[in-house]
Amino acid sequence: MDVNHVPSGTPAPYGRACINCSRAKSKCVLLERGHGCERYVERVLRKRNGRSSTSKTAQLEAKLDNIVSLLQTTGSASGIPTDWEHAAPAPTNAQSTPCFLPKADNAISTSTGIPSPVSSTSTDCSISNACNSLQISPEDAEKTLRNFRTQNMKFIPFLHIPSHVTSQQLRLERPFVWLAIMAVLTPGIDRRDVAFNHITSIIHQKILIEVSPSMEMLLGTMIFITWTTYTKRPFLNFYSHVIMGLACDLGINQAIPKEPSTLQAFKCAVGWKQPDLTTRTLEERRAALGCFLISSCVALTMFRIDALRWTPHMEESLQILMDAKECPEDELLVTLVKIQLVMDKVHHYRRDSDGQSPSLMYIKSFQAQLESVRSQIPQNLKQQNTVLLYTSMAEFVIHETVMKDMSTPSSPELHRLESLCTCLHASKTWFDVYLSIPPETYLGIPFTIYFQFSRALVTLYKLSTLDDPAWDKNMVRNTANILDILDRITYGMKTANSQDINEAEWNIFDKGAKMAQSIKQGWEPKLMETWYPSVSANGIEGDFVASSAAIDASPMNGFDDAWMMEIFGSMG
Secondary structure (H helix, E strand, O other): OOOOOOOOOOEOOOOOOOHHHHHHOOOOEEOOOOOOEHHHHHHHHHHHHHHHOOOHHHHHHHHHHHHHHHHHHHHHHHOOOHHHOOOOOOOOOHHHOOOOOOHHHHOOOOOOOOOOOOOOHHHHHHHHHHHHHOOOOHHHHHHHHHHHHHOHHHOOOOOOOOOOOOHHHHHHHOHHHHHHHHHHOOOEHHHHHHHHHHHHHHHHHHHHHOOOOOHHHHHHHHHHHHOOOOOOOOOHHHHHHHHHHHHHHHOOOOOOOOOOOHHHHHHHHOOOOOOOOOOOOHHHHHHHHHHHHHHHHHHHHHOOOOOOOOOHHHHHHHHHHHHHOOOOHHHHHHHHHHHHHHHHHHHHHHHHOOOOOOOHHHHHHHHHHHHHHHHHOOHHHOOOHHHHHHHHHHHHHHHHHHHHOOOOOOOOOHHHHHHHHHHHHHHHHHHHHHHOOOHHHHHHOOHHHHHHHHHHHHHHHHHHHOOOOOOOHHHHHHHOOHHHHHHHHHHHHHHHHOOOOOOOOOEHHHHHHHHHHHHHHHHHHHHHHHHOOOOOOOOOOOOOOOOHHHHHOOOOOOOOHHHHHHHHHHHO
């Protein structure tokens, strides 16, 4: 019998407890062989077992390796955007990049902004269903696309669709762009309502839910906002932010970054491939400049937002588009942007100066900038209608603030009278050009021109009723009779309405004619009182505000409230 053997569970005699049990003040249980403590051995074994396992760092590294391996093997099937796995091939000539690519190629953007996730099948079906709902024949679709090229693009040419691209090709390659074009050139209000509801649903789904920015979504949304001159509720502020957000997400308002961002560096570190850095395409440069034009017009008119921030890259795009000469409309786009930049500077000055009128020095400075832009206009564009509209608008944006300050009867300021005369002649020029536009092309007029229309009309009304002894209101009437102008606008709208007898009885041209007549009814009493003070205007007294009931009674509620407020709300 082993003398050292002790029964299992035997406690150590008094005074012979091991050090660990003594410190812990716990019972010390001897091993069967008589040496050591059962409690101490279990702790050591547990500790040794822990040491023998893989360290926490090694375990974490192994997990990361497994994740990366899984992502690389699953690829796009696991939801990784395709353009993270295959770099877009750099075009051999960046300045002649084709505008319209097959849909598969279009998913791989040459931009280095946020990659475009693969479109969901449900949204693609929604776009297809929306296109089918228009029920437009192939012949009419070709005619509509041709009108868009020849008419709409003469006002704000932010998109170049090559002449060889047919309507069917455009519908296959960029269905949302095709849908937007067909919708905005539909005059019937009921049909427009259906198409516009489809478009807004697609925009919300693709941008706000799927967060899937793409050049197709940007261009289609820009077309939608630019030629939607009829809507049931204000939307211009919201959609201006949408297109600016899309432009920034795609990165087309900035130069290609020379160094990757923090997020892109992380993607590279975990094994995701990034597209090769390429130059911006001409299409992207046009879209960025068009986004600035649209947002700047909304900012200048509604005073609620700022335009897309002007960047050195966008400045560079002006010269690149002029040098590339890919399409004749690029010269027009560059010219309009330069004029709009002057107006944007005036807007920023007035906004940041707490409503104070600019001094003579600032007025002369802005006018000098406008003259500098005028001198750079190509000879073939100097008498182009859109250029004349923009330059006239810029002149009374610069000079219209003088109407807020009343000069003293004894010493009128000469420079103020000069500014008033400049506003008057600019208003006359603007309406002369607008009224020369053929009524059959009215559907091609964008909201930017209608915003100018509202400002020109308000300016002319203020000039016609300006209470200043030094100002000859009869001269204003003889130079530009606002009542005659409103009659001619009404006639133009009715003429445009008679161009297509197949349209519904109530359309946007009916609304335009009603609007012009309602404005005339509201303003005529005040104007007659101003022009003929010795006559009581058949006993009718009052001003625009007093006669606004006639306007409220008119069926004009379909117009964008913001646009109507620019006309009527600016009278205070």
